[in-house]
Amino acid sequence: xxxxxxxxxxxxxxxxxxxxxxxxxxxxxxxxxxxxxxxxxxxxxxxxxxxxxxxxxxxxxxxxxxxxxxxxxxxxxxxxxxxxxxxxxxxxxxxxxxxxxxxxxxxxxxxxxxxxxxxxxxxxxxxxxxxxxxxxxxxxxxxxxxxxxxxxxxxxxxxxxxxxxxxxxxxxx
Numbered sequence: 001x002x003x004x005x006x007x008x009x010x011x012x013x014x015x016x017x018x019x020x021x022x023x024x025x026x027x028x029x030x031x032x033x034x035x036x037x038x039x040x041x042x043x044x045x046x047x048x049x050x051x052x053x054x055x056x057x058x059x060x061x062x063x064x065x066x067x068x069x070x071x072x073x074x075x076x077x078x079x080x081x082x083x084x085x086x087x088x089x090x091x092x093x094x095x096x097x098x099x100x101x102x103x104x105x106x107x108x109x110x111x112x113x114x115x116x117x118x119x120x121x122x123x124x125x126x127x128x129x130x131x132x133x134x135x136x137x138x139x140x141x142x143x144x145x146x147x148x149x150x151x152x153x154x155x156x157x158x159x160x161x162x163x164x165x166x167x168x169x170x171x172x173x
Contacts, residue, residue: 016103019050104148
């Protein structure tokens, strides 16, 4: 994006049970990429990374924000973190494009996690991300689905995700 299309600032939002350690490591020294991850607390989930003090390195210091969620927490914790930790950072950073990595394994009914994000919580997050893309990035949004472990849940969650991408987000600020 930066080289091919001249994008100067990329915002990455990763919400999943697992911390996106590879993505963070790839960009942790790049001040042109702001990486935000909300995931189950690393003391309770693989790969054991993504603690709040991990904020980037070198020139990228301050361009990484990790918001670990404790087991048992759900929609309210995600909403609070996004409003408190992500929105002010994107307001300052001003991404020209947003990339979202969505892992449906954070769903309350997915047995691979101990966080309790509901179907409605997933929808709220995506509406918020679509709103952020409209507000900061002129609607430029790239979505990557990372999966989940419940074959029963995946079709509904993926359908809701795509519908929100296609129909836009209602203003949930």
